[in-house]
Amino acid sequence: MNYTLIAISISLILLAISYAISQSYITVVYERPKEVDVGICDTITTNVAVYWSRTLNRRASEDFLRQNIEVAEEYNKGFRVLGYEIVAMSSYTLSGMGYVEVNVVYNMSWGQHNSRCYFYVRVVNLTTILDPVTGLGYYNITIECLTDRERPLLITSPQEEVKVSYAISNLWIIIAPTSYSSIVLEDWRGIRVEFRVPRGG
Amino acid sequence: MNFTLDSCIATLILAITLVYFTFSCLSAIPRCQHHYDDSYTIIGRLLRYYDLQYAVYTNNSKLVEAIINSITFYEHSYYLAVIDPATNSTLIEVGSSELKSYCISVTLPGWNGTISPKTIMFRIGVRG
Numbered sequence: 331m332n333y334t335l336i337a338i339s340i341s342l343i344l345l346a347i348s349y350a351i352s353q354s355y356i357t358v359v360y361e362r363p364k365e366v367d368v369g370i371c372d373t374i375t376t377n378v379a380v381y382w383s384r385t386l387n388r389r390a391s392e393d394f395l396r397q398n399i400e401v402a403e404e405y406n407k408g409f410r411v412l413g414y415e416i417v418a419m420s421s422y423t424l425s426g427m428g429y430v431e432v433n434v435v436y437n438m439s440w441g442q443h444n445s446r447c448y449f450y451v452r453v454v455n456l457t458t459i460l461d462p463v464t465g466l467g468y469y470n471i472t473i474e475c476l477t478d479r480e481r482p483l484l485i486t487s488p489q490e491e492v493k494v495s496y497a498i499s500n501l502w503i504i505i506a507p508t509s510y511s512s513i514v515l516e517d518w519r520g521i522r523v524e525f526r527v528p529r530g531g
Numbered sequence: 532m533n534f535t536l537d538s539c540i541a542t543l544i545l546a547i548t549l550v551y552f553t554f555s556c557l558s559a560i561p562r563c564q565h566h567y568d569d570s571y572t573i574i575g576r577l578l579r580y581y582d583l584q585y586a587v588y589t590n591n592s593k594l595v596e597a598i599i600n601s602i603t604f605y606e607h608s609y610y611l612a613v614i615d616p617a618t619n620s621t622l623i624e625v626g627s628s629e630l631k632s633y634c635i636s637v638t639l640p641g642w643n644g645t646i647s648p649k650t651i652m653f654r655i656g657v658r659g
Contacts, residue, residue, distance in 0.1 A: 332537065333534075333537045333538050333540070333541035334537055334540045334541045334544065336541065337540070337541035337542070337544040337545045337548075338544060340545060340548070341544055341545065341547075341548035344548050344549070344551075344552045345548065345551070345552070347552070348551065348552045348555035348556065349555075351555065351556055352555055352558070362571060363571045363572050363575060364575075365571065365572045365574075365575025365576055366571050366572075366574060366575040366578075366635075366637055367575075368575060368578075368579065369574065369575040369576070369577070369578025369579055369637070370578065370637065370639070370640075372578060372579050372581075373578055373581075373584060373639050373640065373642075374640060376581060376584075377640065377641050377642060377643075377644060377645075380643055380644035381644035384644055394644075394646075397640075397646055398640040398641060398646065399640075401638075401640040401641070401646055401648055402638065402639075402640045405616060405638030405640075405648055405650065406637060406638050479579070479580055479581060483581075483582065483585070518581070518585055519581050519584075519585070519643075520642075520643040520644060
């Protein structure tokens with residue numbers, strides 16, 4: 331019986347050790363950080379802002395927003411928009427100023443994200459120059475640009491004869507024929523802004 | 532005979548306990564998973580500036596490399612692939628494909644006012 335008692339004692343010790351080891355097992359949980367969801371939401375808002383700036387159709391833009399969310403939810407496992415609200419979907423074409431904004435609040439499982447996308451252009455200076463060779467008149471317009479992502483990476487114009495070049499900081503220079511009454515600009519995301527050339531320029 | 536029976540019972544008890552002990556120890560050993568969870572965070576932050584989307588949708592692999600190199604530590608390696616989920620074709624592939632760290636995927640719904648899903652596969656880890 332001595333051997334049995336020794337074996338039971340050893341068994342009890344081993345059971346205690348195995349219990350202690352199983353309790354110290356570390357479970358590693360990989361969390362999906364909210365940065366990804368924020369990035370996807372901002373991408374959606376920007377895409378909608380591009381669509382809105384080109385169509386200026388509110389209903390179509392709202393449908394486009396819904397489609398974007400559906401596609402994002404379909405392909406991104408873990409990305410779920412519980413609800414959303416369009417705070418602003420606006421576009422202004424004024425004399426010497428143009429502005430496009432889309433602002434959407436997304437309700438996510440981790441909280442709320444206010445995603446704002448805008449492109450603002452303001453004329454700072456305007457002079458008229460005359461080409462001595464062709465005799466054609468041109469506007470030399472200095473504009474100030476502002477976006478929700480600091481200064482624009484790139485600005486172009488879909489109008490063929492309008493030339494846009496970078497000056498300094500968030501200032502850009504536009505050369506456009508004087509026959510143009512309004513200028514259309516497009517930033518690197520594709521958001522289009524239109525402003526009217528100020529009178530007497 | 533008594534000693535023999537005693538030793539047999541003791542051996543049986545020890546054998547059962549040892550088998551249980553071995554199984555419990557093996558199940559308690561954590562599985563080795565090389566995982567660099569910052570991949571999600573890095574991609575999320577890159578998406579906010581819209582430079583990556585511009586590079587991805589214009590198929591500019593050099594710009595993708597420049598953008599990622601600008602935010603990663605020089606001793607880190609990365610791998611990024613852009614896949615078209617509609618055709619399952621790889622459009623862009625940059626970085627080291629030898630990395631064994633956890634690979635994340637993020638699908639962008641579209642760009643430039645269009646619906647055009649593109650999946651970004653990304654992993655980052657320490658070189659070596």
